[in-house]
Amino acid sequence: MIEKVFMCRSLHRLSKSATLPWSFILWQNPLLHFSSSASSHGQSQLQNQEQGCSSSSYSVGSPARVQKLIASQSDPLLAKEIFEFASRQQNFCPSYASFQILILKLARAKQFTLVDDVIIRLKSSCYSITPSLFSNLLKIYADANVPDKALKTFHTMLEFNCKPSAKHLNRILEALVSHRNYIRPAFDLFKNAHRHGVLPNTKSYNILMRAFCLNGDLCIAYSLFNRMFKRDLFPDVESYRILMQGLCRKSQVNTAVDLLEDMLNKGFVPDALSYTTLLNALCRKKKLREAYKLLCRMKVKGCNPDIVHYNTVMLGFCREGRAADACKILEDMPSNGCMPNLVSYRTLVGGLCDQGMHDEAKTYVEEMVSKGFSPHVSVSHGLIKGFCNVGKIEEACGVVELLLKNGEAPHSDTWLIILDMICDDNDKVRTQNALQDILKIEITRHTRIVDAAAYLEGYVIGKIRDKSRRQ
Numbered sequence: 001m002i003e004k005v006f007m008c009r010s011l012h013r014l015s016k017s018a019t020l021p022w023s024f025i026l027w028q029n030p031l032l033h034f035s036s037s038a039s040s041h042g043q044s045q046l047q048n049q050e051q052g053c054s055s056s057s058y059s060v061g062s063p064a065r066v067q068k069l070i071a072s073q074s075d076p077l078l079a080k081e082i083f084e085f086a087s088r089q090q091n092f093c094p095s096y097a098s099f100q101i102l103i104l105k106l107a108r109a110k111q112f113t114l115v116d117d118v119i120i121r122l123k124s125s126c127y128s129i130t131p132s133l134f135s136n137l138l139k140i141y142a143d144a145n146v147p148d149k150a151l152k153t154f155h156t157m158l159e160f161n162c163k164p165s166a167k168h169l170n171r172i173l174e175a176l177v178s179h180r181n182y183i184r185p186a187f188d189l190f191k192n193a194h195r196h197g198v199l200p201n202t203k204s205y206n207i208l209m210r211a212f213c214l215n216g217d218l219c220i221a222y223s224l225f226n227r228m229f230k231r232d233l234f235p236d237v238e239s240y241r242i243l244m245q246g247l248c249r250k251s252q253v254n255t256a257v258d259l260l261e262d263m264l265n266k267g268f269v270p271d272a273l274s275y276t277t278l279l280n281a282l283c284r285k286k287k288l289r290e291a292y293k294l295l296c297r298m299k300v301k302g303c304n305p306d307i308v309h310y311n312t313v314m315l316g317f318c319r320e321g322r323a324a325d326a327c328k329i330l331e332d333m334p335s336n337g338c339m340p341n342l343v344s345y346r347t348l349v350g351g352l353c354d355q356g357m358h359d360e361a362k363t364y365v366e367e368m369v370s371k372g373f374s375p376h377v378s379v380s381h382g383l384i385k386g387f388c389n390v391g392k393i394e395e396a397c398g399v400v401e402l403l404l405k406n407g408e409a410p411h412s413d414t415w416l417i418i419l420d421m422i423c424d425d426n427d428k429v430r431t432q433n434a435l436q437d438i439l440k441i442e443i444t445r446h447t448r449i450v451d452a453a454a455y456l457e458g459y460v461i462g463k464i465r466d467k468s469r470r471q
Contacts, residue, residue, distance in 0.1 A: 150175035177211035213246030248281035283316025318351025
């Protein structure tokens with residue numbers, strides 16, 4: 001058996017290594033039987049077996065047996081040793097599956113030089129190579145970030161008379177364009193592929209278009225887009241979206257909108273990401289009217305607006321001081337089958353506070369809390385601070401009360417603002433009522449106000465002493 005022959009020649013050498021104890025060798029190779037009396041006795045047994053192997057002729061077994069043994073090895077280098085040993089035996093020819101298993105084992109272990117050696121040996125064999133071997137290699141090379149190996153694989157396939165398919169070409173292009181220095185080699189391969197009988201498809205064009213858009217070469221991306229029609233290919237939704245994203249990055253929003261119209265006129269239905277790209281670009285360009293019109297057209301054109309689209313437009317209106325219009329958008333969402341989420345309320349409340357519309361903001365805070373959403377610290381702080389700035393202490397305390405009821409506590413900076421207003425207020429009855437309303441709230445172990453209790457107590461005592469000195 002090949003296991004005994006291989007172990008006779010190699011395991012005694014491996015056993016001398018300090019990193020490979022006898023227990024490991026025995027566990028890996030159950031065909032070797034040693035007595036449990038002493039390791040020295042086991043070593044002598046191994047030496048006797050080694051001498052027996054050198055003086056006798058053994059069969060390495062069938063190619064299927066060798067293939068199974070190679071596949072069972074977790075160490076790719078040991079698998080290669082088994083392969084090499086079996087290949088040196090007379091009248092033995094490794095199976096194609098053995099070659100393929102070994103090549104992929106070595107590639108996954110990033111032993112790329114050894115991979116090339118085994119491929120050269122495979123080339124000299126009588127086997128016809130299946131495209132699946134190169135497909136797996138290309139995936140491994142892409143994951144390992146070795147674009148030069150991926151590029152070389154294309155030419156290796158030609159040497160094996162294995163015609164690459166468009167799928168192989170696309171995998172190679174994806175591996176190349178993920179590295180900026182390999183965009184030009186990818187373009188050269190793309191242009192010359194037809195000479196080898198490989199015809200790029202729409203995905204091939206999309207890969208290069210995206211790469212050139214991200215690289216800032218929008219003109220080349222546009223030329224590739226137009227070249228598709230000359231090659232009897234048709235762009236898809238992704239092709240249009242890639243160009244729209246490239247145009248928006250260059251602040252050419254009007255051209256991107258024109259491209260959307262061209263897309264619709266040709267019968268394409270833009271996907272959600274295409275609309276998100278345009279809505280975000282329009283809002284950043286302060287074209288809020290156009291953004292809102294596009295949002296309304298989406299459903300008519302076959303794409304229902306989702307929460308991302310609504311939140312994008314709401315944020316655009318709030319940034320430009322038009323929180324009232326953002327309120328209308330939020331109110332229209334349920335009728336269009338989309339419910340506001342936490343981001344929707346936070347965006348709206350923040351925009352209302354920025355415009356001094358604190359009463360409206362408080363209404364939406366109450367609404368979001370009733371729906372189980374937790375206001376962000378910045379939102380509650382802005383609202384309470386806004387009320388304090390205009391002297392509405394009762395309203396500020398009402399927000400604090402609402403937060404405490406829901407197990408939330410304002411930030412320490414928020415407490416400083418509201419306590420400062422309470423302690424400096426000359427209306428004693430008003431101050432007492434405000435404090436009593438806050439203290440009525442049951443403080444549980446989940447309420448984070450407990451963490452700030454000592455600090456706040458010291459602050460209040462200091463304020464009272466300063467006030468008594470002034471009196």
